[in-house]
Amino acid sequence: MLLKTPFVTAIAVLSLALGIGANAAIFSMFDQLLWHPLPVREPSRLVNLSAPGPMQGSTSCNDAGGCDEIFSYAMFRDLERAQTPFTGIAAHRLQSVSLGIRNEPMTGDAMLVSGSYFPVLGLNAAAG
Numbered sequence: 001m002l003l004k005t006p007f008v009t010a011i012a013v014l015s016l017a018l019g020i021g022a023n024a025a026i027f028s029m030f031d032q033l034l035w036h037p038l039p040v041r042e043p044s045r046l047v048n049l050s051a052p053g054p055m056q057g058s059t060s061c062n063d064a065g066g067c068d069e070i071f072s073y074a075m076f077r078d079l080e081r082a083q084t085p086f087t088g089i090a091a092h093r094l095q096s097v098s099l100g101i102r103n104e105p106m107t108g109d110a111m112l113v114s115g116s117y118f119p120v121l122g123l124n125a126a127a128g
Contacts, residue, residue: 041122045087049079076114088120 002009037043049071071079076091091114098107118125 039123046121047086049089080114080116088116090114090117090120092117 038046040046071091076089080089093112095110095112096107097110098105100106
C-alpha cells in the first residue's frame with residue numbers, strides 16, 4: 001500500500017523524522033538545563049543580587065538582567081569593597097559592539113565582565 005503512493009509515504013516519513021528529531025533536541029536541551037548543575041565551582045552557592053524598589057541601580061535594562069538586577073558601576077564597586085558574607089562578587093554587562101573579521105565590518109553582542117568574574121565562578125577564560 002505504501003509503495004502505491006510514494007509521495008504520501010515520503011511526506012509521512014519526513015513528518016515522523018522531523019517530529020522525532022525536534023522532540024529529541026528539545027529533550028536534550030531541557031535535560032542539560034534542568035538536570036545538570038552549572039559547570040562552575042559550587043553552583044549551589046551562587047546567588048544573584050537584586051535591588052527591588054523605587055531607587056534601582058540603573059535604568060538600562062537589557063538581556064543581562066531585568067531592571068532589578070542591574071546595578072550601576074559605582075554600586076558594584078561599593079558592594080565589592082563592603083564587608084559582606086559573600087566569598088566574592090562579580091558583575092557582567094551585555095554590550096553591543098562593532099568589530100571586523102577578515103576586513104568585514106560586523107556588529108554583535110559582547111559580555112563585559114568584572115576582573116573577579118572568572119575567579120568567582122572558578123573558571124578560566126577561553127581567550128583574552
